[in-house]
Amino acid sequence: MGILPRLAKRHEDWLRMARSFGLDRDDAHDLVQDMYLRLYQYVDNPEKLEYGDDDVNTFFVYITLRNMYLREMTNRARIKFVSIEEFDDKEEIYNIESDQALTVLLDAVKGEVSKWDWYDNKLFTIYHDGDVSLRKLSEATKISLRSIYNTLKNGRDKIKTSCENEYQTWAEAKGTR
Numbered sequence: 001m002g003i004l005p006r007l008a009k010r011h012e013d014w015l016r017m018a019r020s021f022g023l024d025r026d027d028a029h030d031l032v033q034d035m036y037l038r039l040y041q042y043v044d045n046p047e048k049l050e051y052g053d054d055d056v057n058t059f060f061v062y063i064t065l066r067n068m069y070l071r072e073m074t075n076r077a078r079i080k081f082v083s084i085e086e087f088d089d090k091e092e093i094y095n096i097e098s099d100q101a102l103t104v105l106l107d108a109v110k111g112e113v114s115k116w117d118w119y120d121n122k123l124f125t126i127y128h129d130g131d132v133s134l135r136k137l138s139e140a141t142k143i144s145l146r147s148i149y150n151t152l153k154n155g156r157d158k159i160k161t162s163c164e165n166e167y168q169t170w171a172e173a174k175g176t177r
Contacts, residue, residue, distance in 0.1 A: 003046045006056050007036060017062055021069045031072075035065050073131075101166075101173035108166040112159050123148060124155045 007014070014035065018028035039061075043049060049057050113121055127137055127148070134152075138145040160167075 003043075003049050003056075004036065004040060007039065007049070007061070010056055010058075010061075013058070014061060014065065017065050018069070021066070023069070031065060031069060035061070035068060038068065039064060101170040105163060105166040105170045108163045109159055112162045113155070116155065116158075120151055120155055123151050127152055 011032065014032045015025070015028050018031045019025070021028075021031075023031060039049065049060055113124055116124070123137075123143075126132065127134070132140075134145060134148055137143075138148055141148075
């Protein structure tokens with residue numbers, strides 16, 4: 001028996017795992033389906049997924065689900081910081097992740113951030129890629145809250161100015177949906 005039928009036998013277990021991340025049932029189903037595809041496409045040695053002839057490596061599946069979930073949340077956080085704080089449209093931001101114009105916008109943001117000096121770049125990246133508050137970031141780095149706030153605000157202003165054309169292109173593409 002191949003690995004996918006054995007994985008499918010434990011489908012409800014994988015759904016429970018996905019739900020333990022805080023997902024609703026539909027999002028958990030989507031994550032589990034994506035996990036099946038990912039394991040089928042990228043695991044070149046199916047023995048990594050096996051414990052003997054009849055069991056599946058639950059830990060390996062859990063780590064795969066968790067990493068896929070965290071990657072999705074990181075992508076959503078990147079979209080969130082560009083749109084919600086800088087621009088007005090908050091309604092449909094999570095429905096456009098695959099849009100080509102959004103990819104161009106995010107690449108423009110990355111390009112802008114990469115031009116900054118090390119300190120600004122690092123603070124901005126840590127804050128927006130991580131799940132940390134300004135206060136916790138201040139405590140962990142021993143940098144004043146005010147300094148972090150000003151650095152992030154100045155960074156957002158630079159992004160808003162330098163990425164305005166990409167944002168307009170994205171907004172127009174999104175309006176045609």
